[in-house]
Amino acid sequence: MVEVARIKALDPTVVNRIAAGEIIVSPVNALKELLENSIDAGSTVIEVIAKDGGIKMLQITDNGSGITKEDLPILCHRFTTSKLKSFDDLSKLETYGFRGEALASISHIAHLSIITKTKGSPCAWKANYSDGELIPLKNSASSSDDKEPKPAAGKDGTTFTIEDFFYNVPSRLRALKTSTDEFTKILDVIGRYAVHCGRVGFSCKKFGDSHYFLSTRSNLQIKERIRVVFGSPIANELIPLDIPEGFKELGLISASGQITNQNYNNKKSIQPVFFINNRLVSNDNLKRAIYATVLKFLPKGHKPFLYLSLNIDPGNLDVNVHPTKREVRFLNEDEIIDKLCACISEEFLKIDQSRNFQSKVLVDNRKRSDILADSHAEDDIDFKQPSQVAKKPRYEYNLVRVDASQSKITTFMAKSQPETPIGSQIPRSSNANQEQEEEEDDEEEEQDTNEDENHEERHADLPNHNQTQLQYMTNTKELTTINLKSILDLR
Numbered sequence: 001m002v003e004v005a006r007i008k009a010l011d012p013t014v015v016n017r018i019a020a021g022e023i024i025v026s027p028v029n030a031l032k033e034l035l036e037n038s039i040d041a042g043s044t045v046i047e048v049i050a051k052d053g054g055i056k057m058l059q060i061t062d063n064g065s066g067i068t069k070e071d072l073p074i075l076c077h078r079f080t081t082s083k084l085k086s087f088d089d090l091s092k093l094e095t096y097g098f099r100g101e102a103l104a105s106i107s108h109i110a111h112l113s114i115i116t117k118t119k120g121s122p123c124a125w126k127a128n129y130s131d132g133e134l135i136p137l138k139n140s141a142s143s144s145d146d147k148e149p150k151p152a153a154g155k156d157g158t159t160f161t162i163e164d165f166f167y168n169v170p171s172r173l174r175a176l177k178t179s180t181d182e183f184t185k186i187l188d189v190i191g192r193y194a195v196h197c198g199r200v201g202f203s204c205k206k207f208g209d210s211h212y213f214l215s216t217r218s219n220l221q222i223k224e225r226i227r228v229v230f231g232s233p234i235a236n237e238l239i240p241l242d243i244p245e246g247f248k249e250l251g252l253i254s255a256s257g258q259i260t261n262q263n264y265n266n267k268k269s270i271q272p273v274f275f276i277n278n279r280l281v282s283n284d285n286l287k288r289a290i291y292a293t294v295l296k297f298l299p300k301g302h303k304p305f306l307y308l309s310l311n312i313d314p315g316n317l318d319v320n321v322h323p324t325k326r327e328v329r330f331l332n333e334d335e336i337i338d339k340l341c342a343c344i345s346e347e348f349l350k351i352d353q354s355r356n357f358q359s360k361v362l363v364d365n366r367k368r369s370d371i372l373a374d375s376h377a378e379d380d381i382d383f384k385q386p387s388q389v390a391k392k393p394r395y396e397y398n399l400v401r402v403d404a405s406q407s408k409i410t411t412f413m414a415k416s417q418p419e420t421p422i423g424s425q426i427p428r429s430s431n432a433n434q435e436q437e438e439e440e441d442d443e444e445e446e447q448d449t450n451e452d453e454n455h456e457e458r459h460a461d462l463p464n465h466n467q468t469q470l471q472y473m474t475n476t477k478e479l480t481t482i483n484l485k486s487i488l489d490l491r
Contacts, residue, residue, distance in 0.1 A: 013108075013131060016078065017169070020105035022324075026176060027054030027165055028185040029324055030110075032280070033102035034160050035193055038062035043157065044200055044218050048190060051207035053182030055165050055173075059207075063157040066118035069125050072149045076112065076129045078104040104132050109172070110165045116158040124154025187214055189280070191229035195307060196275045198225065222258060226307065230270065234305045237264035239347055241308065247339050250332040251316035255340060257308035259294065261351060265302045272306040277317060281328050286337055293341040297348040308340075 024030050031054065038046050041064025051057035067075065074080050081100030106112050107129040117124035127149040128135045134147040166173035176182060187204060194202040194216045201218040205211060216228050227235035243255040272290070274281050286308075294304050316331040330336070 016104065016108045016132060019078075019101070020108040021169065021172060023101055023105040024109055025324065026185070027058050027162075027182055028189055030054075030102075030106050030162055030165075031058060031060065031186055032189055032324075033106075034060045035190070037102065038064055038158070039193075039197060039200060041065045041158070046200060046202050048186065048202075048204040049207050050183055050186055050204070053179030054162075054186055055176060055179060055182060056163065057207060058162045058165075058186075059159065061157065061159045063155065066121070066156060066158055067114070067116040068118055069121070069149055072114070072116075072125060072127045073134055075114070075127070076103045076107040076132045078132065080104075103129075106162055107132050109169055110167065111163040113161040113163070114158065115152055115154045115161075117154045117156050119156050123151045125149040126152040126154075190214055192273050192280055194229055195222070195225050195273055196278070196280070196309060198222065222307075226258060230305065233266070234260060234264060234270075237261050238305075239351065241344060241347060243340075243343055246311070247336065250336050250339070251313040251330065252332075252336050252339070253311040253313060255308065255310050255343075257306065259307070259344065259347075260305045261348075262298055262302070264304065265299070266305075267301075267303070269303040270305050272308065275309040276328055276330070277310070277312055277314065277319075279319065279325065279328065282326055283328075285333065286340075289337045289341050290344060293344055294348070296345075310336075312336075 023033075027050075031048065035046065038060065041062065043062035043064035045063050047061045049057075049059040049061075071082075077100075079100045103112070108131055112129040113126070114129070115124050115126045126137065128137055134149070136147055137150055166176070183206070190202050190204050191214060193200075194214070198220060199218055201216055203212050203215040205213055214229065216225055220228070223235050223238055226238065237260045238258045239261050241255070241257040241259060243252075246252040246254040271282075272287055274283055274286065276283075290306060290308075291304070294306075295302075298304065312330050318329045319325060321327050321329050
């Protein structure tokens with residue numbers, strides 16, 4: 001008989017570690033949460049440093065409002081936040097964070113260190129966390145039981161340092177990709193926020209490297225931000241999408257974005273950049289509908305770049321759908337998508353008849369007189385070249401080979417007829433040929449006579465001293481007898 005297992009509560013450490021695995025899947029998820037915290041704090045400069053793709057170390061520094069010393073002891077407790085007070089606040093949420101789980105989850109799967117300073121504080125404060133609780137600082141001169149935050153040097157703002165991701169979850173650590181792939185994901189997320197958040201300057205580099213892989217200034221125009229992040233080929237071919245009035249009857253307050261036109265072509269597709277209420281999200285329905293609309297106007301094989309920001313009534317938006325906040329749901333989704341696709345179609349129809357192409361111009365620095373002289377000289381030259389005739393292929397099985405044994409002697413005979421012996425007579429069979437030749441000779445004589453008469457008439461008006469020098473002689477041609485023999489007689 002199977003023994004019935006008793007139900008018991010899990011240890012809080014196990015519960016927190018399981019929950020952390022749902023929220024923090026890789027270093028890029030932790031980066032996204034901390035970037036949003038920094039933006040909520042009013043930061044204008046955010047710097048990111050990564051070591052081994054963020055697996056060994058990930059550091060985010062901002063110049064935001066900072067965290068007070070009194071809030072540091074409960075900073076990494078679950079469900080502690082300064083952005084939400086009641087459940088009803090979700091319907092009018094204007095910040096990125098709201099659950100208070102990000103820092104708690106990070107502290108359960110990595111070593112977390114924080115240095116923060118508020119604007120009115122005389123110094124910065126440093127604290128270390130593990131499993132949601134304060135722990136003594138490393139290399140601290142105080143006792144090992146002293147877990148309180150310690151004063152430190154620092155500027156206004158906060159620095160988060162995360163080390164040894166998934167040190168206590170080996171299976172999750174092995175599931176991570178290479179450090180290069182993880183760093184590529186980090187750059188992609190930072191770039192997307194840099195495109196959308198125009199008032200914030202972002203920078204990213206590897207640990208120990210002075211070269212910045214990404215660096216954007218604050219207050220840049222949207223096209224310039226796209227140029228810095230995604231390159232000039234995309235920025236040069238953008239079409240603005242702007243719906244300032246939105247569709248308020250559907251809950252869409254406003255919409256704006258950028259999309260590439262027909263001239264842009266890139267074999268490598270770039271995932272669309274979607275922001276809904278300033279939150280980086282992915283929406284497959286929106287992506288499929290817009291791509292289906294845009295591809296009707298693009299040549300086959302072209303893959304567009306799309307950036308779209310939607311401002312939806314917070315009461316119609318549900319952001320608490322996915323643990324990583326990657327997905328959201330909003331009311332009247334199908335109707336809003338149809339309206340957006342119709343607006344995009346109108347923008348493409350405006351430019352469909354007037355496509356612009358860029359070409360290089362060769363500037364001639366010669367004098368105008370030299371250029372005109374060369375142009376007149378070129379006018380006298382015929383540049384017509386023979387048409388290129390396609391050669392027919394030569395197939396061996398179509399060639400005809402003649403057997404030498406079947407050749408005849410007439411193949412090697414000359415075309416001229418042999419001389420006729422003196423005194424020989426023409427056979428009766430050739431009388432018709434002889435009469436024909438005589439007629440031809442008479443015609444030639446008449447033609448020669450007419451030419452002589454015409455020649456004399458043309459020179460009739462010449463002076464007398466020249467007429468004495470013009471003497472003509474007419475020679476009568478004699479008939480020549482030709483002996484024609486058949487090939488049979490020759491044989």
